[in-house]
Amino acid sequence: xxxxxxxxxxxxxxxxxxxxxxxxxxxxxxxxxxxxxxxxxxxxxxxxxxxxxxxx
Ligand code: SF4
Ligand code: SF4
Numbered sequence: 001x002x003x004x005x006x007x008x009x010x011x012x013x014x015x016x017x018x019x020x021x022x023x024x025x026x027x028x029x030x031x032x033x034x035x036x037x038x039x040x041x042x043x044x045x046x047x048x049x050x051x052x053x054x055x056x
Contacts, residue, residue, distance in 0.1 A: 002039035003046065005032045009053035016045035016054060 002024070012030040024038035025045060032053070046054045 001041055002034045002036035003041060003054050003056055005034060006053045006055070007031050009051045010049075011051055011053075013050065015048045015050060019044045019048035 010031045012027055012032065014027055014032075016032050017025045017027060020039075021042065021044060022038050022040055024035045024040075025032055026035075027033070041056055043056065046056070
């Protein structure tokens with residue numbers, strides 16, 4: 001399991017990458033991408049996203 005990133009809403013700002021304690025997020029082709037094997041669904045990135053592009 002992992003968070004879902006809405007590619008239509010993501011603007012690639014990188015705020016979520018900064019907030020992830022497990023380093024499960026990165027920016028790929030100007031959009032956030034999650035490593036599903038690393039994400040623990042802690043929710044920190046959801047609160048950090050100004051575009052509300054991340055959901056569980
Ligand atoms: S839910 Fe937590 S572990 Fe998963 S990508 Fe977001 S900040 Fe990282
Ligand atoms: S914080 Fe939101 S808009 Fe910014 S890169 Fe992450 S998912 Fe995309």
